[in-house]
Amino acid sequence: MLILQHPFFKRFKRILVNTVRCEYSENARHLSARKAKMSANGLTSQAQLRYKYFQAPDPMAQVIHQELYASWERSLSLFESAALFTTQVSESGDLLLNSSLLVAGWSKRFQRISY
Structure with missing residues (x-):
């Protein structure tokens, strides 16, 4: 995980990682609300790029959602963890x-x- 290579994290002996899991339906609902708010305020091209994977048809977006969590789990497995927490x-x-x-x-x- 590249973010943990940032100099800020090198100051610590241990770092707590708590994965917050969100079901696809909840994630889609939150994303839809954010997109509606942004379009009311004028959606920028940068924001459109950020959300492009979630504009896929629902079955594909569900697969992407699952893969994001799977990728995160694979990355966590590279650490010598004292404990893993999932909320x-x-x-x-x-x-x-x-x-x-x-x-x-x-x-x-x-x-x-x-x-």
């Missing part, structure tokens, strides 16, 4: 850490705050 929001809205319940109904609480 995910379940379909029921619970916040999970390494598949164990951390906060029940987390996303529902967040939705109430954001509206």
